[in-house]
Every structure is written in structure tokens, then in C-alpha cells.
Amino acid sequence: MIDFGFALTPSATLQIDNLDNKLFEQLRNIEPDVAKCMACGSCTASCSAGNYTELNLRKVILSLQRGREQDTLNSLKSCMLCGKCNIVCPRGINTRHLILSICKVYNI
Amino acid sequence: MKENVVIIGGGPSGIEAARRIRNFGYTPILIEKELRLGGHLAQWDRLFPEGVYAKEVLQTLLSDMDGIKWFTDVQILTINRLKDTYVIKLTNGISVQSKAVLITTGFQLFQAEKKEEYGYGIYNHVITNADLERYFQNRKDSRIDDPKVIGFVHCVGSRDEKAGNRQCSKVCCATAVKQACEIKQLYPDATVYCFYMDLRMFGRRYEDMYLEAQQKYGIRFIRGRVSEVSENHEGRLVVKAEDTLFGRPLRLSMDLLVLMSGIVSSHQSQELAKMIKLPVGEDGFFLPQNTILEPCKSQKQGIFFAGACTGPKTIPESLSEARAAAVAINDYFNTMTE
Ligand SMILES: Cc1cc2nc3c(=O)[nH]c(=O)nc-3n(C[C@H](O)[C@H](O)[C@H](O)COP(=O)(O)OP(=O)(O)OC[C@H]3O[C@@H](n4cnc5c(N)ncnc54)[C@H](O)[C@@H]3O)c2cc1C
Ligand code: SF4
Ligand code: SF4
Ligand code: SF4
Numbered sequence: 069m070i071d072f073g074f075a076l077t078p079s080a081t082l083q084i085d086n087l088d089n090k091l092f093e094q095l096r097n098i099e100p101d102v103a104k105c106m107a108c109g110s111c112t113a114s115c116s117a118g119n120y121t122e123l124n125l126r127k128v129i130l131s132l133q134r135g136r137e138q139d140t141l142n143s144l145k146s147c148m149l150c151g152k153c154n155i156v157c158p159r160g161i162n163t164r165h166l167i168l169s170i171c172k173v174y175n176i
Numbered sequence: 177m178k179e180n181v182v183i184i185g186g187g188p189s190g191i192e193a194a195r196r197i198r199n200f201g202y203t204p205i206l207i208e209k210e211l212r213l214g215g216h217l218a219q220w221d222r223l224f225p226e227g228v229y230a231k232e233v234l235q236t237l238l239s240d241m242d243g244i245k246w247f248t249d250v251q252i253l254t255i256n257r258l259k260d261t262y263v264i265k266l267t268n269g270i271s272v273q274s275k276a277v278l279i280t281t282g283f284q285l286f287q288a289e290k291k292e293e294y295g296y297g298i299y300n301h302v303i304t305n306a307d308l309e310r311y312f313q314n315r316k317d318s319r320i321d322d323p324k325v326i327g328f329v330h331c332v333g334s335r336d337e338k339a340g341n342r343q344c345s346k347v348c349c350a351t352a353v354k355q356a357c358e359i360k361q362l363y364p365d366a367t368v369y370c371f372y373m374d375l376r377m378f379g380r381r382y383e384d385m386y387l388e389a390q391q392k393y394g395i396r397f398i399r400g401r402v403s404e405v406s407e408n409h410e411g412r413l414v415v416k417a418e419d420t421l422f423g424r425p426l427r428l429s430m431d432l433l434v435l436m437s438g439i440v441s442s443h444q445s446q447e448l449a450k451m452i453k454l455p456v457g458e459d460g461f462f463l464p465q466n467t468i469l470e471p472c473k474s475q476k477q478g479i480f481f482a483g484a485c486t487g488p489k490t491i492p493e494s495l496s497e498a499r500a501a502a503v504a505i506n507d508y509f510n511t512m513t514e
Contacts, residue, residue, distance in 0.1 A: 109419075112418040119425060
């Protein structure tokens with residue numbers, strides 16, 4: 069192999085071809101509104117836990133859609149279920165309920 | 177005898193339609209509820225994308241009103257249909273008859289105070305896009321006091337189920353970018369931010385405007401919706417959003433915040449819809465017969481639409497539709513006499 073002076077890490081690329089979205093479809097079944105997220109970030113901006121921890125609901129939703137739940141699921145443990153994100157979501161998603169459903173489907 | 181055509185709404189769409197309908201040989205009767213003609217065009221200073229003065233556009237439109245009857249400060253009291261004629265009673269006591277009625281009632285701006293979390297009417301340095309246009313026209317507004325940091329909030333009352341408006345208002349991204357450059361011209365030392373979710377620069381030369389905003393004016397674009405605004409002890413505004421491209425919550429203090437109030441269906445249009453029993457969409461705007469093939473025809477014989485009363489539109493789009501409505505009305509009269 070020629071040494072280009074850097075290494076390729078396979079995990080840096082999103083492997084969309086063989087995306088396994090069974091769990092996400094399961095989530096969509098019980099929480100159809102998850103598909104409405106337009107990634108505006110209002111939930112994250114208003115989240116009290118997000119100011120001090122890695123919790124970022126917009127990122128969690130995106131990572132589930134991309135089959136990369138391992139990147140963010142852990143952060144949901146900081147959620148206090150305060151429901152502030154619920155109040156601001158412009159797409160009217162019941163985010164608090166969504167969080168509970170995520171925990172159920174993804175077993176956390 | 178020349179046929180009358182009643183046109184309800186004296187904004188750019190109504191004025192242009194009146195001129196074209198007159199050119200076809202009819203007598204347009206233009207009805208405007210406000211004290212002057214011009215609609216929203218009269219409230220704007222310069223227009224995107226080239227910065228043409230709205231005043232000049234309006235003057236050109238109004239320079240050629242021969243043969244058009246128009247009333248201001250007048251509203252529709254009743255509309256009744258007798259055979260193929262509409263009998264329209266006006267609030268000034270006059271009654272007119274016409275076989276074709278053109279609705280050009282336009283839109284109304286979303287009332288920014290309804291988004292309480294943005295503090296319009298609560299904090300002194302929060303204004304709207306319409307307030308800023310007025311400031312550009314006359315340079316008077318005590319809320320704009322040599323600002324050093326200025327923010328523009330896109331999608332205020334648009335794309336927002338909580339505000340009851342799911343639709344995109346179409347013109348406010350271009351307006352925000354235009355106004356950001358203009359305020360930078362007035363206050364070259366200020367730092368200017370635009371908080372957007374998607375930048376809808378759909379028209380020709382709009383993307384150039386965006387590029388110019390970045391390159392020439394150094395406008396800082398942050399992809400994230402503002403979630404709330406508060407005031408700190410110094411009286412400065414504190415804005416919260418997520419920088420979604422960076423993936424972190426963000427907090428920023430500012431001296432002026434401009435809310436991009438959206439385009440919503442006007443309550444006068446809704447009253448008119450009830451009066452004539454015309455269907456409106458979920459968004460409250462009038463529903464044409466066919467949005468692709470017949471955008472100017474209503475679902476009722478003899479009633480036509482043009483401009484922003486059927487949804488957010490730019491001025492050139494509204495004017496084109498006004499001309500198309502004139503053609504549709506002329507066709508309508510021609511098929512009646514056949
Ligand atoms: C902040 C902002 C900036 C904009 N800037 C630009 C720009 O730079 N370039 C551009 O191309 N477009 C711009 N637009 C869009 C532009 O304002 C519209 O395209 C245009 O005003 C539509 O014209 P209209 O005649 O259909 O409606 P309107 O301008 O809303 O006029 C409707 C008229 O009808 C009257 N009316 C309503 N109901 C009744 C009734 N029942 N009886 C009698 N009269 C009635 C109203 O009083 C009004 O005068 C902007 C819009 C906004 C919100
Ligand atoms: S419910 Fe959880 S995610 Fe939502 S704002 Fe509260 S702590 Fe944050
Ligand atoms: S506020 Fe709603 S739409 Fe916006 S990112 Fe969060 S979940 Fe998605
Ligand atoms: S045009 Fe831009 S600012 Fe206006 S509602 Fe649409 S996305 Fe939001």
C-alpha cells in the first residue's frame with residue numbers, strides 16, 4: 069500500500085447503503101410524528117439539560133434516522149422530561165412523549 | 177355599453193389588473209378599504225433582489241389610471257347574484273353591478289406579538305420586517321439606537337404549527353437577506369446575524385443577493401430557529417437558538433432584533449370568502465379552480481383571483497397574475513356573448 073500520510077477510518081462515513089432502520093420504523097409506528105422533524109434545533113436551544121450535558125434532541129432524532137443510535141442514545145439519560153422542548157417545537161411534535169417512546173423501542 | 181368589472185383590493189395586483197381590464201375595453205371599478213391605493217407595496221422601501229424603490233414602482237402603476245373608477249376607504253357590504261350579474265353594495269352607499277368580480281385582497285402580516293417568546297411589544301429593541309421598512313423610508317424609530325449587534329429571525333409565524341401557520345411565506349428569506357445588507361449599509365460597524373432554518377432564495381438573482389450578503393457585507397448566517405428572547409440587566413436582548421450545523425446550543429446578546437413576520441391570509445379575505453361562499457384552504461387562502469391550469473379562476477362562475485390572496489407571492493408574480501386574470505375575464509365575457 070502506498071502511504072499517503074493519513075489513514076482512512078471506515079466509521080467516519082455514514083453507511084447508508086446497508087442502513088438497518090428496523091428499530092426506527094418500529095418507533096415510527098408508535099410515534100409517527102418523529103418523521104415531521106425539520107431539524108430546526110428549537111428543542112435543543114430550549115433544553116435546560118442541553119446547556120450542561122451532551123443532550124441534544126435534534127441530534128438524537130437524526131442519529132436514529134441514520135441508524136447511528138449508538139452515537140447519541142446515552143445522552144438521553146440526562147433528560148429530565150421537563151417538556152420545555154414540547155412547548156417550542158414548531159412542527160407540533162409531542163417531543164416529551166417521543167423521548168419516552170425512544171426509550172421503550174431502543175431499550176434504555 | 178361597456179361592461180363593469182369590480183376589483184376588490186387596491187394593492188399592486190388590483191391596480192395592475194384594473195389597467196389591463198380597461199385595456200380590454202371594460203370599465204374597472206377598484207375598491208380599496210384603506211385610505212390610499214398601493215397595498216403592501218406602499219409600505220416597502222426598496223425591493224429585492226435589485227433594490228428598486230417601491231415608491232417608483234407604485235408611481236408607475238398609478239400614473240396610468242384613466243378610465244378606471246376607484247374608491248378608497250370603502251368596503252363591501254353585501255354581494256348578491258342575480259342570474260349572471262353580481263350586485264355589490266358598498267359602505268359608501270353606492271351599489272354596483274358587474275358580471276365579473278376580481279378578488280385581489282392580498283395578505284396580512286402575521287402579528288408578531290402572538291409569538292410571545294420573541295418579545296415583540298414587550299422588549300423595546302424587538303421590531304418587525306415591516307417596522308424596518310418604515311425606518312428605511314423615514315429613518316425614524318426610537319427602538320433603533322445605534323445598534324452594534326443586530327439579528328434577523330426568519331420564519332416568525334410561518335412554518336409554525338404552534339402559531340397556526342404551517343406554510344412558508346416565501347418572500348421573507350429574501351427580505352431578511354436584503355434588509356440585513358441594508359442595515360449594514362446604515363451601520364457598517366454592526367455585526368449582523370440571520371437565524372434561518374432553510375434559506376429559500378428561489379428567484380433569479382436571489383442567490384447572488386445571498387452571496388453578496390456573505391462576501392460584501394459579512395452577514396453571519398446561523399442555521400437554527402430562535403427559541404426564545406429575553407432581556408438582561410443592561411437592557412440588551414439575549415437570544416437563544418441552536419447552531420444546528422455546529423450542534424450546540426447558543427446564546428447571543430444583541431441591540432436590535434428584527435422579526436420576519438410571515439404572510440398570512442387576511443381576515444377581510446376570510447370574511448369575503450364567507451360572504452360569497454368561496455372555499456379556502458387549510459391555510460385560509462382562497463382556493464382556485466385548478467392551481468396549475470386556472471390559478472385565476474375561482475370555483476364560482478364570474479369570480480376571479482389575482483395576487484397574494486391565493487398564497488404568498490412576490491410582486492412580479494402578483495403582477496403577472498393580475499394580467500392573466502384580465503385575460504381570463506376577457507375570455508369569460510367572450511364566451512358569454514357567443
Ligand atoms: C416584509 C415584506 C417585504 C416584501 N418585499 C418584497 C420585495 O422586495 N419584492 C417583491 O417582489 N415582493 C415583496 N413582498 C411581497 C409583496 O408585498 C406582495 O407580492 C404584494 O404586496 C402582493 O400584492 P397584492 O396586491 O396581491 O396584495 P396586497 O399588497 O396585500 O394588497 C391587497 C390590498 O387589498 C386591500 N383589501 C383587502 N381586503 C379588502 C376588502 N375586503 N375590501 C377592500 N379592500 C381590501 C388591502 O387593504 C390592500 O390594499 C414583500 C412582502 C413582505 C411581507
Ligand atoms: S424534556 Fe428532556 S430534552 Fe426536552 S427540554 Fe426537558 S430535559 Fe431537554
Ligand atoms: S423542535 Fe421539533 S422540529 Fe425542531 S428539531 Fe426539535 S423535534 Fe425537530
Ligand atoms: S421564506 Fe424563509 S423566512 Fe419566510 S417562511 Fe419561508 S423559510 Fe421562513
